[in-house]
Amino acid sequence: MSVDYSKVHEVVIVGSGPAGYTAAIYTARAQLNPVIYEGSVTAGGALMNTTEVENFPGFEHGIMGPDLMDQMRKQVLSFGAELVTDDIVSMKLDSDIKELIDGAGNTIRAKSVILAMGSAYKELGLTNEKRLSGRGVSWCATCDGFFFREQVIAVAGGGDSAMEEANFLTKFATKVVIVHRREELRASKIMAERAKNNPKIEFLFNTQILDVLGEDKVTGLKLKNVKTGEESVKDFTGLFVAIGHLPRSELVKGQITMNNEGYVEVDGRSTRTNLRGVFACGDLVDHTYRQAITAAGSGCQAALDAERFLSGH
C-alpha cells in the first residue's frame, strides 16, 4: 500500500507509541483512513526498549514491551490504516490544510493532525557524557546491558525507569549502583522495593554526578554529595542514564503553544491544541502520568476529538 500524496487526507498521525497507535485504531475504525508516520527508527516508541510490562491491563502474566507494540501495530493494520515507516521532518499546521514533509521528501496534506511524538531520553548535560556515549555511557539497558557482564556500573536516576534498568542490569553486572540526586526515590513503591531487595543493587542518595571520567571508555564518575558538598571519585565501567524524558516537540516549536519544558498544551481535558484541527496526546502532552495506558487513553481521546472536528468541518 502506498500513500496518495495528491489528495488531502482526513487525518495524519505523527508518532507510534501507545498514543499514536491507539489514535490510529480509533480513526481507522471511524473510516477516516488515517496515515500514520510511525518513525524510521523510533517506530513503536519508548516501550520498544523496555522489557516486561506488568501493568498494562489485559495481560495477566505481563507482556514484553516490543510484543505489546507489535500487537498494537498489527491491530492498526487490521483496520486498513496506512503505516509509513518514516519520520515527519517539518510541519506547517496553522492553515485549514496542514502540510507535512516526510524524510523521503514527500509532502502530505491533511485536514487534521494528531501529534504523538512522545518523548526522548533526558541527558545529564555533561560534555564527557556525550563524548563517551557508546563507550560506557548508555541510555538503553536492554540494548547494552550484555556488554557489562561482571562489571560494576552506575545508573543515574530515581524513577521507575531507573529502577527497571538497574534490576535488568543485575543480570549481567556484579554490582549496580543507583545514583540519585535526592533523598528519596521517585519510583513507585513496587519498583523501589524490588530494587532495594536486589542484593546486587546499592544506592547513593543525595548524590549529583559532576563528570564522567575516562579517556576512550568510562572508568569512573566524579560525584558530589549535595548535602555535605563533599566531592569524590568512584570507579565504574558503565553509566546508564535514566533521569527522565523530554517531550519531542521541537518540530512544532513556534506553531503550537507549549509550556516552559516543551510539553504541548491542550485545552482542558481535551486534546485540542491552540491550532484548529491539531490534536496532541501521549508523552508529548503528559508530564504527570506518563504510562502506556494513559498514553493509549489520550490517543483515543485525540482520535475522538479529531473525528468530532472533521464531522463539523
Added chain:
Amino acid sequence: MATEKVTAATFNDVVLKSATPVLVDFWAEWCGPCKAVAPILEEISNEYAGKIKIVKLNTDEEGPIAMKYGISSIPTMNLFVGGQIVKSIVGARPKPAIVRELSEYLN
C-alpha cells in the same frame, strides 16, 4: 548491493583490507534499535553500492571483535577506511542523518 555478514574469519579481508570504505554495523538479535536501523542500512548499501560497503557483525557470535573495538552500545556503526576507524555512529538514526554522517565518503 545488499549488506553482508562478517565474521572473525573474514574481518581482515572484508573490512581491514578493503579498497572501498566499509561501514561495520555491530548488532545483536535482542536489540530493538538494531532491528529498526537494519532496513535503513540495506537501503544505503544498495543506493551507494561501489562507494561504500556495509557489513554486519553479530556481537553475540563475534564477542572478541566487538570487545577489541570497545563496543559497549549497539547499534554502533564504525566506518573503516584503510583499516582505520574514521567515524563512529552510535545508536539508530534516520536515514538522512546516517547519509549525512557518511556524506564525504559517498561521493
